Amino acid sequence: MITDAHVFDDEHVPDRLLHRDAAVGQLARAFEPALDGAAPGDVLLYGPHGVGKTVLCRHTFDRLQARADAAWAHVETMGLSTAGVIRATLDALGGDPAPTTPREDLCLALRERVDRPTVVVLDEGDELPGGALARLLDVPLVGVVPIVHDRAEWRSRLADDHRQRFDAREVGLDRYTVAELADILDPRARKGLRTSVPRPYLERIADQAAGRARTAIQTLRSCAELAADQDCAIDAVNVRVAAERARTRVRRQTLASLPTHHQVVYALVWTADRLTPGELHDRYEAVADDLYRDRDRTPVGERARRAKLLKLVHYDLVERDGGVLRAVDKAVRPRVEIPD
DNA sequence: TATCCACCGGAATTTATGGAAG
DNA sequence: CTTCCATAAATTCCGGTGGATA
Numbered sequence: 245m246i247t248d249a250h251v252f253d254d255e256h257v258p259d260r261l262l263h264r265d266a267a268v269g270q271l272a273r274a275f276e277p278a279l280d281g282a283a284p285g286d287v288l289l290y291g292p293h294g295v296g297k298t299v300l301c302r303h304t305f306d307r308l309q310a311r312a313d314a315a316w317a318h319v320e321t322m323g324l325s326t327a328g329v330i331r332a333t334l335d336a337l338g339g340d341p342a343p344t345t346p347r348e349d350l351c352l353a354l355r356e357r358v359d360r361p362t363v364v365v366l367d368e369g370d371e372l373p374g375g376a377l378a379r380l381l382d383v384p385l386v387g388v389v390p391i392v393h394d395r396a397e398w399r400s401r402l403a404d405d406h407r408q409r410f411d412a413r414e415v416g417l418d419r420y421t422v423a424e425l426a427d428i429l430d431p432r433a434r435k436g437l438r439t440s441v442p443r444p445y446l447e448r449i450a451d452q453a454a455g456r457a458r459t460a461i462q463t464l465r466s467c468a469e470l471a472a473d474q475d476c477a478i479d480a481v482n483v484r485v486a487a488e489r490a491r492t493r494v495r496r497q498t499l500a501s502l503p504t505h506h507q508v509v510y511a512l513v514w515t516a517d518r519l520t521p522g523e524l525h526d527r528y529e530a531v532a533d534d535l536y537r538d539r540d541r542t543p544v545g546e547r548a549r550r551a552k553l554l555k556l557v558h559y560d561l562v563e564r565d566g567g568v569l570r571a572v573d574k575a576v577r578p579r580v581e582i583p584d
Numbered sequence: 585t586a587t588c589c590a591c592c593g594g595a596a597t598t599t600a601t602g603g604a605a606g
Numbered sequence: 607c608t609t610c611c612a613t614a615a616a617t618t619c620c621g622g623t624g625g626a627t628a
Binding site (some may be wrong): 592593594595596601604605 | 611612615624628
Binding site for chain 3 (some may be wrong): 327331344346347417448544545566
């Protein structure tokens, strides 16, 4: 059923970016100084999850690169410190800083490495440390593109002189309409699937996606997988079921990307169905020695567990209903086994 | 209402890690 | 090899919150 899984990847940049002409134009105009070898303009890019903010950057940059000698760094900033952001930027530009390089040395190394117009995209930049932004804005030839969800909140945390850098340099993306989403799904279905998908069915997928392209695309992929499993036509697949399957896939990927301590906490919550924080700690203590025996880590204290738990909640793997903890999705099985 | 209790999460401090310098 | 240093992660400390209870 699926002939080219690549078109369903989050990183896939389509040949044509549909229904984003205005935003592409704004961003391209901001990047224009790079055509003359100068720094691309800084742009604040804002909008809800999954509406193509990162893809918009990539797409516009690719078009720029076809006409200019420019470099690109995409940095996932969530949870990074100031030094962490600078290091990740340097990494993305091909530098190889030692893990203990002092912050100021990292800044110097970055300045040295940037020898052409460079676009630095700061993804998930809502909680970006102010220091990191300041250092990057300070590097010649660098244009900074923070991607955030809440434009007003982000601006309010900025120092005045930094805020000015983004005045009149803001690009906002909205959720797509159902018709727009169907337009976006259509070329992917043609390119990635063996059989064609009727337009009304694409619209039903779009309708489930709440205006988010990422959700719609992942749902289409699940529809195709289910159609293959059940050996039926794709439009015989229940869209709700496919959408849930898509969410499960994303959660599994998220869980797989987390380190040991998170895995243990998740396993405890998943295995218990419902439990209070107190019970979680009790069980953790009870099984910790067993679980960590042949791992290269040692059990952590309560405060650290709370931090892991917070992340699990943030990633939509665990929910807190009042005081009670529960795994959001029982289909996302833990990756470590809890002994009885 | 007053008070207790479990819990949360911010901030300061300590520890672990590993590259660099002597 | 040992010491030094910077970061990241964990621990310690603690004020604040909200629900339960007398």
